[in-house]
Amino acid sequence: MTAVLSDVNAMVAGQGGDGSLTVITLLGNVLARRGFHLYSTRNVASRIKGGPAAALLRGSSEPRSGMGDDVDIFVAFDDEAIETVGSRVAPGGFVVYDSSAGPLPSGFLPEETTVIEIPFGRFAVRDLRRELFKNSLAFGVISRILSFADAEAAAVLEERFAARPELVARNLQALREGFAFADEHGFAENAGPIRLTDTPSEDRILISGNHAAAFGFLVAGVRFFAGYPITPATEVLEFMTRHIGTYGGAAIQAEDELAAVNMALGASLTGVRSLVATSGPGISLMQEGIGHAGAAELPLVVIDAQRSGPSTGMPTKSEQSDIGMLVHGGNGDFPRIVLAPGDPSQAFDLAVAATNLAQWIQGPVYLMLDQALSQDSVTVPLFDVTGVEIDAGLRLTQRQLDTLDEYRRYAITEDGLSPLAVPGMPGGMSLVTGNEHDEWGRVSTDPGNRAAMMDKRARKIDAVKDDLPKGLRFGDETGPVGILGVGMESGVMREAVERLAVDGISLAGLQPRTIWPVLDETLAFIASRERVYVVEHNHEGQLAQILASIGEANGSVRSILKYDGVPFTPGELIDRIVLEEST
């Protein structure tokens, strides 16, 4: 019997050194050629080489921003893999098991699982590159399970090793060994137990949130980056270090996050679009500098790739527990904007928006990510590079400055925005300071001036409110019950809502892209509903608290929380919603 799937989930697990990703990469290439959308994630228990690691891939005819409920195909390179993640195999799923590691541990896999045992170790002696060899062999078996043509599988393998021709022959041989094992189980070419639906293919990229955001910032004109390595934000540092120099920019690996944020402030002072990227512990260290951007009115963009906290927490695990710090952190009151994309396409778009908004408000703008969004890779359409507009805010040209009789760096204006001249411009000399100051930037504690300056800075947010990215709606627009979440919850919420609708439970969904300031549309969404479930990965319901403290109908906000470091699967989220709805 052949199952026809439009959504397939695969997992490969073994010791970190097994290069589990290779099988997943090869599989992804076939699925992509067949027009499937991809979502891929890694589950790394240990950050150093060795230790159990799993790579997961979802291919689906609909775009998805998260893994499915369970996996259809599981390649387990050792017994520990079966023991730790075997329970994720779907009923009726397929497991390829490396039996040279010992007999299949019993009691970890669902009953109806088909297990194909292969003593991979037998081939090890014949090949120096055992890991690759194992991967190609396993790939041969799963290609047959998924009813791929043998040539189709061989083609992606050849492409993968195109740069290393000496490896092609051996890996093709391993692939054929895999076909032979499949034959023994009766999985003939094009006739396996699973068949995929036909899906039209289109030009796509496979990219993580970190890379998409970093690329967005580059295109938005960021020419200065400072960072300090930290999981899960490091890819931004790596991307910038690699690319920014091509465009005449500078990327610096600072001695710590205090240095990084202050370097960015210094660069911003000269008019260069500046970015820092870090995670919770680094955001904590940057709080003073971010407040300084608010007080001294310097454009600054900060990426927070959130990880599980508090303190060092679980560096490789996803969480959304910095929301309170981003919205309220730092000493004193200062205007700020917090944007939250839900997938790599949005990360690109909001990176551009964040950069331009920072120029307008001359203050800090956060791009809030979380580990899953930051590091998981998703297929998305190509970004619209030519559609990106560089908006300089109130930055003065020399010609404009020359027409002014006098220049006040902190001129108090109706909308709070002050025209900006930068060092190097004759006639634009100013004093920039985080001390309270007068319009010229001279330190002042005059009560009238103080109040006027606080009000001026606050007004800047109202001035850009209409330009803040709006939320994305899904589900039943008119439903009395709502669901709301950001970042890593975005994709899984949509999927849960779709599936619940099939069962006759309709929900109205909102994914706000601007968390702070809270937009009127967000408040209206909540106020017009009987209840709204706010889904988030933290213990205290940080987003729900913010919404409840601002909205009028605050009794209608209810939290659905998770803080074990693992994203929701759609099924889990559905269960939680159903449970809430039945009590």
Place this chain on the structure above:
Amino acid sequence: MTATYRPVEPIWCAGCGHFGVEAALAGALADLVIPKHETLVLAGIGCSGTIQNNLGAYGYHALHGRVLPTAAGAWEANPDLTVIAAGGDGDGYAIGMGHLIHTFRRNPSFTYIVMNNGIYGLTKGQNSPTRQGTATIDAILLGLSVLETTFIARGFTRAPDQLRRLTTAALTHAREGRGFAFLEVLSPCVTYNDTYPVWEAEQLDLDADDGYDPTDRSAAFTRVVDLQSQNRIPIGLIYRDPAAESRSFVNPAASSIEPASHVESYMDVMSRYRI
């Protein structure tokens, strides 16, 4: 010409050493004929951290201890500016000390002037890491121990001509792209720690010593250590790396950010992610 802010009157106590530092800096900027609009003076937090208000140039008040990374960012972003970082000994040697070591190491081409008075003036006289009679740090020895260091000098506000010369030399070193110019100035706080009499007695002018070779790093190190053990404080040009060449730098502030001018290249970057 557009009118801008009027420089502020110094807020310092009469007799404060910081007046001397400002006079030397203003003099050096004038001697080198550096236009005010191309001059960016960044200062830390402290009595010393108000110097930028008095000069009429572009001024920036950094966070306490963060003047070096801020100046480094400004200089990286626009190396065509004359970037001058200034601050106190508390700012530079206590809360900001970590940055000093790394700035020596990176050797960016800007000037850093530390106004050392042995105490925290602004917060009313607590000990700093250079307070004599306590366990102290010598930033000059620290700088000499970093291989990338290219310029170290120490001035004294009681020797104003030398101080102006040293300031000019530091600015010139940095402006020529030879690297980080570090100038510590003995700048007494007459209110909380009047070290004028002690420092006048203890200072020793290496500029006046014909036998001293400021281009010999190990000799400089030995000499400073020896003087330290004799309770003498060397002033003058302590070290200049003779191999420090004049470099030019890419200027991000002058780079094109219009997407239209980079479309092809951006598409290339994006193509690496194609599947």
